[in-house]
Structure formats: C-alpha cells, structure tokens
Amino acid sequence: MLFATLEGLKRFKIPHDFEVVSIISLYAKWIREGRLKLDPSWNTEGLKFTVQDPCKLVRQSLGDPVADDLRFVIKQVCGEENFIDVWPNKSNNYCCGGGGGAIQAGFTENRMKHGRMKFEQLHTTGADVVITPCHNCHTQVKDICKYYGGKWQTTHLWNWIVKALVR
Amino acid sequence: MTEIDLSPLRAELKKHFLKSMPNSNLEYCLTCGLCASGCPASDIEGMDPRKFIRYLVLGQDDLLKNTNWLYTCSICQRCEYACPMGIHVGRFVYELKGMKPKELRPKNLQKSCELQKEGNSTGVPNADFVWVVGDILEEVHANEPEWADLKAPMDKVGAQFYLNQNAKEPTVEPEEMVFLWKILHAAGIDWTYSSKWWDGANYCLFSGDPKDWEYVTRMQAETVDALGCPTYINTE
Numbered sequence: 001m002l003f004a005t006l007e008g009l010k011r012f013k014i015p016h017d018f019e020v021v022s023i024i025s026l027y028a029k030w031i032r033e034g035r036l037k038l039d040p041s042w043n044t045e046g047l048k049f050t051v052q053d054p055c056k057l058v059r060q061s062l063g064d065p066v067a068d069d070l071r072f073v074i075k076q077v078c079g080e081e082n083f084i085d086v087w088p089n090k091s092n093n094y095c096c097g098g099g100g101g102a103i104q105a106g107f108t109e110n111r112m113k114h115g116r117m118k119f120e121q122l123h124t125t126g127a128d129v130v131i132t133p134c135h136n137c138h139t140q141v142k143d144i145c146k147y148y149g150g151k152w153q154t155t156h157l158w159n160w161i162v163k164a165l166v167r
Numbered sequence: 168m169t170e171i172d173l174s175p176l177r178a179e180l181k182k183h184f185l186k187s188m189p190n191s192n193l194e195y196c197l198t199c200g201l202c203a204s205g206c207p208a209s210d211i212e213g214m215d216p217r218k219f220i221r222y223l224v225l226g227q228d229d230l231l232k233n234t235n236w237l238y239t240c241s242i243c244q245r246c247e248y249a250c251p252m253g254i255h256v257g258r259f260v261y262e263l264k265g266m267k268p269k270e271l272r273p274k275n276l277q278k279s280c281e282l283q284k285e286g287n288s289t290g291v292p293n294a295d296f297v298w299v300v301g302d303i304l305e306e307v308h309a310n311e312p313e314w315a316d317l318k319a320p321m322d323k324v325g326a327q328f329y330l331n332q333n334a335k336e337p338t339v340e341p342e343e344m345v346f347l348w349k350i351l352h353a354a355g356i357d358w359t360y361s362s363k364w365w366d367g368a369n370y371c372l373f374s375g376d377p378k379d380w381e382y383v384t385r386m387q388a389e390t391v392d393a394l395g396c397p398t399y400i401n402t403e
Contacts, residue, residue: 011381020399093245101373105238162346
C-alpha cells in the first residue's frame with residue numbers, strides 16, 4: 001500500500017534515496033506523453049465504468065490530483081461518455097469498509113454493514129464495472145456486491161489498460 | 168451503601184492523549200456531528216466518531232479499549248476531513264489498537280503483521296515468488312507470440328523503477344501480474360522486482376504497533392536503495 005510506505009518514510013524519518021510515486025499518475029503521464037497508446041473503441045457495447053477512490057491513497061496521501069489522474073486513465077480506457085462518477089468522490093469519498101485491517105480482523109457482519117453506504121453509492125451509478133486500485137477496496141467492493149445483490153464487475157485498472165492498448 | 172465508581176472522572180486515556188498528541192485538538196469538539204453523519208461505520212457496535220470523542224472526553228476508558236469498533240473503523244479519516252475543528256479521530260483509534268495486548272488482537276490481523284515482518288504478509292517463501300514470476304512469464308512466452316519479448320526483471324541493479332507487488336497476486340491470482348508487466352513493457356519502462364521484501368502491502372500499519380510498521384518500511388526502503396532504483400512504485 002502506497003500510504004504505508006509514503007507515510008512510514010516520513011513519520012519515522014527513514015533515510016532513502018528514492019522517490020515514491022503512484023503508478024496511476026504514471027499511467028496518466030505515459031498516456032499524455034504518448035508512451036502508452038490506448039483506444040476505447042473496443043467498448044462497442046458501451047460498458048459503463050465507475051471508480052472507488054482509495055481513502056489512503058487519495059484523502060490521506062496524494063489528494064485530488066491522483067483521483068483526477070485515475071479518472072483520466074479510466075476515460076482513456078472506456079471512452080469519456082462511458083464513465084459515471086460516484087458522489088461524494090475523490091478526497092471526500094466514503095470508505096468502502098475494507099481498510100484498516102478490517103478484512104483480516106474477522107468481524108465480517110460489521111464489515112458488511114460498513115460497506116452498505118458504499119454499495120448504495122456504487123449501485124446508484126448503474127455502472128457495469130467498478131475500478132478498484134487498492135487491494136483492500138478490491139476485496140471489499142467484490143464482497144459487498146455479492147452480499148447486497150449488486151451486478152457489477154469489480155476489477156483492477158490494469159486489465160482494462162491492456163484491453164485498450166494499441167501496440 | 169453503594170460505592171460510586173469515580174474512575175471515569177480520572178479520564179486516564181484523555182490525559183494520556185493530551186500529552187502524547189498535543190496537536191490532536193481533542194478538547195475542541197463542538198459535538199456538531201458532521202463526523203458521524205458522513206461515517207459509513209456509524210451505528211455499528213453502538214459507536215460513531217462523535218460518540219467516540221464524547222466517551223474519550225468523559226473518561227469511558229474501558230468501553231473504548233474494549234469496543235470491536237476499533238476493527239470496524241478503517242481509520243479512513245473522512246471524519247477528520249469533515250471536522251470543522253480539525254480533530255484527529257483516527258489517531259486515537261490507531262493508538263487504542265496499539266494499546267491492546269497482542270494476544271487480545273484479532274488473530275489473523277496480528278498474524279499478517281508477524282508474517283510481514285519476515286518478508287511478506289502471506290508467508291510465501293521468497294523462492295516461490297521468484298519461481299511463480301518466472302513460470303508465468305514462460306507461459307506468456309509460450310502462448311502469446313506477440314508478447315514473446317515480455318520481461319519480468321528480478322533484482323536488476325540500477326533499474327529506473329522498483330515495483331513492489333501485492334502478495335495476493337503471486338499467491339492467489341498470478342495471471343493478474345501479467346497485465347502490469349505488459350503495460351510497463353508497452354511503455355518501454357526500465358523496472359525491476361526484488362527477490363526479497365517484494366510485498367507491497369504492510370499489514371503492520373493496521374495492527375497498531377508503530378515499531379512494526381517502521382521496521383517493515385525500513386526493510387523495504389533498504390531493499391530499494393540497495394538496488395539503486397530512483398523511483399518506488401507499487402500496484403496503486
């Protein structure tokens with residue numbers, strides 16, 4: 001998790017000679033520079049995409065700029081008109097309920113209750129695909145979809161980048 | 168005559184936090200409830216961020232130390248984001264998780280951290296990680312001629328990017344790694360994995376001991392620096 005490293009290096013003043021960067025912002029940069037060429041024309045059926053902003057990555061680490069990059073990349077992948085945003089979003093987004101070790105801690109019923117707001121928020125978008133860059137979010141968003149009877153597909157971002165990739 | 172329990176008046180936790188976290192703004196709470204109204208964990212275990220702060224200020228120490236809400240609140244910090252007084256609710260939750268004796272913490276959570284301190288959160292041997300990466304790469308080479316030149320470098324000194332891989336992929340769904348490799352390859356990126364401290368997760372952030380969190384971060388940092396990579400990335 002990027003936050004654990006980024007915040008850990010800062011908080012414990014750990015000496016290091018490298019820079020910590022989000023791969024999402026790099027995807028966006030590489031697309032803008034033409035190093036990655038994506039074409040959304042594969043999406044002939046108009047699959048609708050939405051996104052889960054990871055709390056630790058967005059609100060607690062890099063803020064809205066990384067959330068904007070995330071949206072930029074998704075739109076490059078699925079086509080601008082096929083992205084439906086959640087509300088509230090970016091730094092003001094709701095937690096999915098899977099963070100903080102909740103998945104390992106074992107209070108599953110509580111975790112599902114925690115995820116109810118996230119389910120309703122995602123369900124309201126009507127999206128077919130929910131992109132979850134964070135692994136905890138990924139597991140939780142998949143679990144609440146099943147628990148509350150959602151129909152979306154929960155995936156990482158990388159699968160779709162490769163799908164839209166032009167070589 | 169019934170003896171009255173005066174211990175809550177002592178509010179030991181509050182005293183402790185005011186001293187250990189003088190910037191936490193604990194006493195500024197207006198009880199407005201903005202925190203609770205936007206918290207998806209409100210009402211679970213009879214708790215919400217506003218109540219949590221009230222209990223703390225009013226010295227209900229035992230209740231706070233024992234509530235399972237500590238493991239439902241994800242320290243997402245939305246309450247702090249909404250709080251007009253800048254109260255760091257999440258930091259109290261984090262501290263309380265750390266105050267709990269290890270043997271009373273959720274077993275799997277603590278175990279993930281203990282394994283993390285040995286190298287990765289799943290306990291998979293480093294050699295298995297290296298093997299899985301090589302095996303999956305071979306499969307791609309054999310089955311996808313258009314990706315015959317795909318690479319998954321291991322311990323490449325001086326690579327531009329150091330990639331930490333979440334342990335879930337090599338252990339549960341190794342084919343997911345291939346997407347990432349393809350993207351990096353297509354963009355012409357010079358990158359490497361490491362054969363040790365390769366797990367991008369850090370469960371010690373969640374178990375509550377800053378020392379454990381620090382140790383894992385330090386080991387990861389030393390690994391990147393030993394390889395001389397100027398940029399650290401992981402999967403998000």
